[in-house]
Amino acid sequence: MGSLGIFVDRQVMGSSEQLTALIRLRDQAEAMGHTVYFIFPVEVRKVARVDGLFIRSRTDPLHISYVAAKLAVFHGIPVIDDPVSIQVCSDKVNMYLHLMNRNVRIPETRFLSKREITRSGAEEVFATLGRPLILKEPSTSFSLRVEKVETVDQLLKVAKRFIKLSDWIVAQQYLSSSYDWRIGVLDGKLLYAAQYIIPSETFKIQDTVNGHLVYCAVRSIPAAEVPRPVIETGVAAARAIGRGLYGVDIKVCDDTPYVIEVNDNPSLEGGEDTSYPDLYHRVVAALVGEGPG
Amino acid sequence: MVRKGQQDTFSAGSIHLRHMGRETHVISEDYSFKTETYYRIVSLEVEGKTTVPSSCETLEAYVVPICLARAEGAGIPVLPWEISDHQVPLPAILYGVHYFADPSEYSVVRDPETAARVVRFITNGGKYPFCYQPIGEETGILPVTAIFGKTAQATDAVGSLCAEIYRVFRLPLVNCIFAQTGDRFALSALTPVRYSSLAREERDILTRVMEEKCHG
Numbered sequence: 001m002g003s004l005g006i007f008v009d010r011q012v013m014g015s016s017e018q019l020t021a022l023i024r025l026r027d028q029a030e031a032m033g034h035t036v037y038f039i040f041p042v043e044v045r046k047v048a049r050v051d052g053l054f055i056r057s058r059t060d061p062l063h064i065s066y067v068a069a070k071l072a073v074f075h076g077i078p079v080i081d082d083p084v085s086i087q088v089c090s091d092k093v094n095m096y097l098h099l100m101n102r103n104v105r106i107p108e109t110r111f112l113s114k115r116e117i118t119r120s121g122a123e124e125v126f127a128t129l130g131r132p133l134i135l136k137e138p139s140t141s142f143s144l145r146v147e148k149v150e151t152v153d154q155l156l157k158v159a160k161r162f163i164k165l166s167d168w169i170v171a172q173q174y175l176s177s178s179y180d181w182r183i184g185v186l187d188g189k190l191l192y193a194a195q196y197i198i199p200s201e202t203f204k205i206q207d208t209v210n211g212h213l214v215y216c217a218v219r220s221i222p223a224a225e226v227p228r229p230v231i232e233t234g235v236a237a238a239r240a241i242g243r244g245l246y247g248v249d250i251k252v253c254d255d256t257p258y259v260i261e262v263n264d265n266p267s268l269e270g271g272e273d274t275s276y277p278d279l280y281h282r283v284v285a286a287l288v289g290e291g292p293g
Numbered sequence: 294m295v296r297k298g299q300q301d302t303f304s305a306g307s308i309h310l311r312h313m314g315r316e317t318h319v320i321s322e323d324y325s326f327k328t329e330t331y332y333r334i335v336s337l338e339v340e341g342k343t344t345v346p347s348s349c350e351t352l353e354a355y356v357v358p359i360c361l362a363r364a365e366g367a368g369i370p371v372l373p374w375e376i377s378d379h380q381v382p383l384p385a386i387l388y389g390v391h392y393f394a395d396p397s398e399y400s401v402v403r404d405p406e407t408a409a410r411v412v413r414f415i416t417n418g419g420k421y422p423f424c425y426q427p428i429g430e431e432t433g434i435l436p437v438t439a440i441f442g443k444t445a446q447a448t449d450a451v452g453s454l455c456a457e458i459y460r461v462f463r464l465p466l467v468n469c470i471f472a473q474t475g476d477r478f479a480l481s482a483l484t485p486v487r488y489s490s491l492a493r494e495e496r497d498i499l500t501r502v503m504e505e506k507c508h509g
Contacts, residue, residue: 041422042376044358061326062392064376064422067358074362087352093332094348097339113329138327139392166327 002288005050021269033291052287183234220274391421
C-alpha cells in the first residue's frame with residue numbers, strides 16, 4: 001500500500017468538474033489500497049512524504065506546481081507531471097522544437113524574435129505560412145494568447161503584445177477543422193482518445209465570445225474507432241517529450257494528422273474516460289503501483 | 294585590464310558562447326525563462342549539444358524554493374523557507390513564485406504594514422502563493438556577484454560559497470543573495486546580473502575567464 005499525493009490549488013478545487021474528477025481518482029486509488037492526500041501550495045514540503053505525486057494544478061516552470069514536481073524528483077518520488085514535461089510542454093517554443101527534432105508532423109511553424117516583428121518581417125511570415133496564420137505566446141494554456149491574424153497590422157499588434165511576455169513567439173500555419181483529436185498518452189502508450197468539438201463561434205477549444213466563455217464538447221472515442229495514423233502520431237508526439245501523461249491535440253487535414261500541441265497536465269474531467277474505464281486505474285498504477293486491492 | 298572595445302563586448306543583452314570540448318558555455322546577463330538566452334540554450338540542447346548552464350539549471354537557479362532545496366542538498370547553507378498565501382512571520386525576505394514574478398526582486402519586510410503591502414503585490418492580490426524566509430532582527434542582506442564562481446572582493450568564506458554555488462548551478466554570471474548574521478552566511482536566492490552593474494574588477498574577471506575558456 002502506498003500514499004498518493006495530489007497537488008491541487010484553489011482554482012482546481014473550485015471547479016465542480018475538476019473536483020468530481022479528483023474524487024473519482026481518489027476513490028480509485030483507495031480502491032487499489034492506497035492512501036490519498038490532497039496537497040495545497042502552502043503544504044508543498046509534504047510532497048517529500050508521499051510515494052507518488054499527481055499534479056493537478058496549472059503547470060508552468062515559474063509556478064508552485066513546478067516546485068512540487070522538482071521536490072518530488074529531489075526525493076526520488078514518481079511524479080506526473082515530471083519537471084521536464086512541465087518545462088517543455090509549458091513553453092510552445094520548446095515543445096515544437098522537440099517535435100521538429102523527432103520529425104513529428106506539425107503545421108508550418110516559425111519562431112519570431114523581437115527584431116523580426118517589423119512590417120517587412122510580417123509580410124515575409126505571411127508569405128511563408130499563408131494567410132490567415134496563428135500567433136501563440138509560448139506559455140499559452142486553455143487557448144489563451146492564441147490569436148488568428150489576417151493582416152500585417154493585426155500581426156504586428158498581436159505580436160507586440162505577446163513579445164512583452166516572451167523573447168520568442170510562435171507563428172504557425174492555420175489549419176481549419178471542426179474538431180481536434182485529443183490523444184491521451186501515458187508512459188508512451190495510448191491512454192484514451194477523444195474528439196474536442198470546436199465551438200462554431202471560434203477556432204479554439206476554449207474562447208471568450210461576446211463576454212461569455214465557450215468550451216468545446218468532449219466525445220470519448222473507443223480506440224478501435226480512431227484512425228490508426230492519429231493514434232500513432234499522438235503517441236510519437238508524446239514520446240518526443242517524455243514518458244509522462246500527455247494530451248496530444250491533433251488536426252486532420254487532407255487525411256494527414258498534424259500535431260497542434262502536446263499538453264502536460266491534460267484535462268481528465270470532460271468525460272475523456274467514458275470509453276476508457278481503466279483510465280484512472282492506469283494513472284494511479286503508474287504512480288504508486290497496483291497496490292494490494 | 295579593461296580593454297578598448299570591451300564596452301561593446303558586454304553590451305546589454307549580448308550573449309557569448311564559448312566552446313570547451315563537448316560543452317558550450319553560454320554567458321549572458323539574464324537566463325530567465327523565455328528570454329533570448331534561455332531559447333538559445335534550449336535550441337542548442339534540442340540539437341544535442343551540452344550547454345553550461347543547461348536550461349534546467351537556469352530554472353533551478355531562479356525559482357527560489359527550488360534553488361534553496363537544490364543548494365541545501367549540495368551542502369550549501371541556505372535560509373529556511375516556506376510557502377504561504379497570506380501570513381508571514383516577521384522579519385522575513387519575500388519572493389514571488391509565479392509566472393509574473395521577477396527573479397531579481399526580493400523584499401525584506403520587518404513590520405506588518407510593509408509585509409501586507411508587499412504580499413498583496415507579489416501575490417497579485419492574493420492570486421498566487423509566495424515564498425518567505427524568516428530572518429533575525431540583526432540579519433543583513435549581502436548581494437555578491439559571482440563570475441564563474443569567482444568574486445572580486447568577497448571574503449574567503451563568501452568566496453568559497455560562490456565557488457560552490459557555481460559548481461552546483463553553473464551560471465557563469467549570477468548575483469548570490471546572502472543573509473548575513475554575524476559571521477554566518479546563508480543563501481537566500483540567485484538573481485540575474487546586468488553587465489552594466491559589473492565593477493571594473495568584475496569585468497576583468499569575466500574577460501579573463503572567457504579568454505581562458507576560448508583558448509581551452
